[in-house]
Amino acid sequence: MENLVDLLQRRAKEAPEFTPFIFLRDGVSDEQPLSHRLFDEQARCVAAHLQARGLKGERLLLLFPQGIEYLIALFGCFYAGVIAVPAYPPRNNRNLLRLQAIMKDCDARFILADQKGVEYMEGMREDFSAYTFLPMEELTGTPAEWVPHQVGLDDVAYLQYTSGSTGDPKGVIIRHENVMANVYGCMQTFIPNLKRVVSWIPMYHDMGLISMLTYLVCGQVKCYFMAPVHFIQRPLRWLMAATRYQAEFTLSPNFAFDLCCEKITDEQLEGLDLSSIRSVVSGSERVRWRTIQAFCERFGPVGFPKTGFLPSFGLAEATLIVTTSAIDQKAKVHYPEAGQSLLAWDDERLQGANPEQVQVSNGNPINGAEVVIVDAETKARCPEGTEGEIWAGYPGSIASGYWERPEESKKTFENYTATGEGPYLRTGDLGFLMDGELFITGREKDLIIIRGTNYYPDDIEEVVEHAHPALQDNGCAAFAMEQAGSERLVLVQEVRRTEWRNANEQEVVDAIRQAVSEVFEIQPYAIALIRPMSLPKTSSGKVQRYAAREDYQKGALRMMHEWTQPEAIASGAGPVPEPGTAEFGVPAIVQWLQQQIAEKVKMPAAQIKATDPVKAYPLESVDAVFISDELSDWLKLRLTPDTFWAFDSIQELAEHLFRQYQENHA
Structure with missing residues (x-):
């Protein structure tokens, strides 16, 4: 079995001008290709510089946006025997705290980033003087200066930080052997004879990283990939790329398929042709039957096959994929009302079924893998169909x-x-086997997964407890509940004994929403303020999240106030002057921003103050992406979500945008 260094070098010799990776810089058609030859040469340049610094065996943090440079930096580490730590430039305080915790955990002293990333990090208030920044553009190594060295399959390739809370992350040790074993399993199972791929999955995510390495191992695969923000801004871009490049394969978490159904219009649908797609891996979060139904119904008329979905299960501790569905077959489901036999997802016996009762199979173990279901107490194997x-x-x-x-x-x-x-990996998930197929039913650990991103209740609870002086320390339970086909965040929080009679309940709710939004860039679906000392806890004082969830569902909490996110609210605002009209100016942009923010946070536009910064309102990160994209269209400017957060007030943001508009339309 080859290691990753030998693999790329062989590819560079056998097919030097073949381009396995093409980055779509604008998410559409601005192509940046990377040939095997250039990939190998640039990796050697990076490696030569790292070798000159004597960094073999050191942990090196990679802080790059999505792009070709990420791949080159990663393989530069492999070539130099440096342990890569894939990460992403922090956007907010939570990202920064997690990044610092990662660096402390693995004792990383060096950060490799592009110049923009280095300047951003050095400009932050936090002290990074203990770390050495290596701007990619300033590396001085040449391909000829790289000194080849023996790379063993047992050598550590990188650390995948996906486990653990913000304050206590755990780095999974991924060796060259782990990557190659998982990649070959994937190749043999669901992507035989693959030629063309499109992707938007971030490379610092295990799903994105391993899939990219898989395409390289396959040989003769062209992967057209874009930045995640380009997909989130406009999901149509993903399917446009699949159409333009006749993609046979792609992959995504469940939420992305829902987003496509929600955002792509009938008119846009007419320009798509998805008939080239053979399979789409869906993983990273629970795969839902209603999503498969909706996506196939929506995009079937433009060629998406009913056999296209490959629901899968994996985790970083197994490198990535453990089980996946059979290629060229319809995804299978289990519906207890129809008996114990498995059904195709579109079986007529599912007509009128409650979507919450239909469980989607995550397939069979891929080649070489084994899955067992075990009783937590006895460690005995569970009978088929038993959780x-x-x-x-x-x-x-x-x-x-x-x-x-x-x-x-x-x-x-x-x-x-x-x-x-054994030995076996304990995944932390609950499920059962039926006819050899794996069904996920829940999680033993209290992990919350929203749009494919992991959130740890401990982190959220700590932020909530400190959001307002009226809230009790160690008095919060954060958990997920399914609502309208997706996981939503619910918070149950005690009010202090000294405050519960006089607390301004709406003020407290607003403070919680704002704190959660600012730190995690998500919004609670529901907040329950409860009386002092009424949150379920163990005798030692540990919060019992499952019991709190049960009490919430049963209405058994000692409720003081409950807030649930409204479906919509009238903004109460009038029409906004359009660009190009005599009335258009800074006030029009302020009004437009107020209306957009109000719509997203379910507030009247009159309550959105021009003197407040955008971050003063409980926007989710995905909302900011949508607004920035709509703003780009409205003003005919190229804007990023970063612009949206960069100013101290909505007024200042509007003034900046108006200046840009005037310069662009002078």
Whole structure:
């Protein structure tokens, strides 16, 4: 089995001018190709500089936006024997705290980034003097200066930080052997003879990173990829790329398919042709039957096949994929009302079924993998159809553990059944097997997954408890509930004994919404303020989230005030003067921004103050992306979501935008 360095070097010799990766800089057609030859040469340049600094074995943080440079930097680390730590430039305080925690956990002293990223990090208030920044543009190595060295399959390639809370992240140790084992399993299972791919998944995410490495291993695969923000701004771009480049394969979390159904109009649909697509892997969050239904119904008329969905299950601790559905077959579901046999997702027996009762299969173990369902107490294997803990065995692909965490590694990676079979990876998920297919039913751990991103209740609870003086420390339970086909955040929070009779409940709710939005860039679906000392806890004082969730659903909480996100609210604002008219100016832009923000946060436009910064309102990150895209269209300017957050008031933002508008239309 080759390692990743030998693989790229062989590709560069056998097909030097072939371009496996084409970055769509504008998310549409501005192509930046990367040939095998240039990939190898640039990786050697990076590696030569890292070798000259004596960094072999060091952990090196990669802070790049999506693009060709990320791939080159990653392989530069592989070529130099440096342990890469994929990450992303922080956008907010939560991202920054997590980044600092990652660097501390793996003792990373060096950061490789583009010049813009270096300037951004150095301009932050936090002290980064202990770290050495390496701007990509200033690396001085040449391909000839790279010194080849022996790379073993057991050598650490990178650390994948997806586990653990913001304050206590855990880095999964991914070796060259792990990557190659998982990649070959994927190749043999669901992408045989693949030629053309489109993608928007970020490369710092395990799903994005391993998929890119898979395309390189396949050989003769062209991957057209874009920045995630370009997809979120306009989901049509993803399917336009699939149409333009006749993609056979793509992959995405469940929420992206819902977003396409929501945002792509009938008129836009007419320009799509998805008949080239053979398979779409759906993973990273729960795959929902109603999503498969809606997407196939919406995009079937433009060629998307009913056999296109490949629901899958994986995790960073297994490098990535563990199970996936069969290619060229309809995704299977389990519907108890129709008996114990599995059904195709569009079986007529599902007509009128409650979507909450239809469970989508995540497929069979990929080649070389094994899945067992185990009773948490006895460690005995569960009978077919019985829920238990999901354990995975996958020689070569399962990681060896977490970086510098032997005890936690043993608990997660070295598990044996009651009869001594193992070792198995304890995934932390619950499910059952039926006819060899894996069904996910829940999580043993309290992880909250919203739009494919993991959130840890501990982090959210700490932010909520400090959002307002009336709130009790250690008095919050954060959990997820399904609402309208997606996971939504619910918060149950105690009010202090000294405050509960006099607290301004709406002020407290607004403070919680603002704090959660500012730190996590998501919005709660519901907030329940409850009486002091009424939150379910253990005898030692630990919050019982499951019990709080049950009480909330049953209406058994000692409720003081409950807020639920409204579906919509009338903005109460009048028409906005259009660009190009005599009335258009800064006040028009302010009014437009107020109306857009009001619509997203479900508030009257009159309550959005021009003197406040945008971050004063509980916007989700995806809302900011949508607004910036609509603003770009309205003003005929090229704007990014970063512009949206960069000013101290909506008024200042509007003044900046008007100046840009005048310069662009002079």
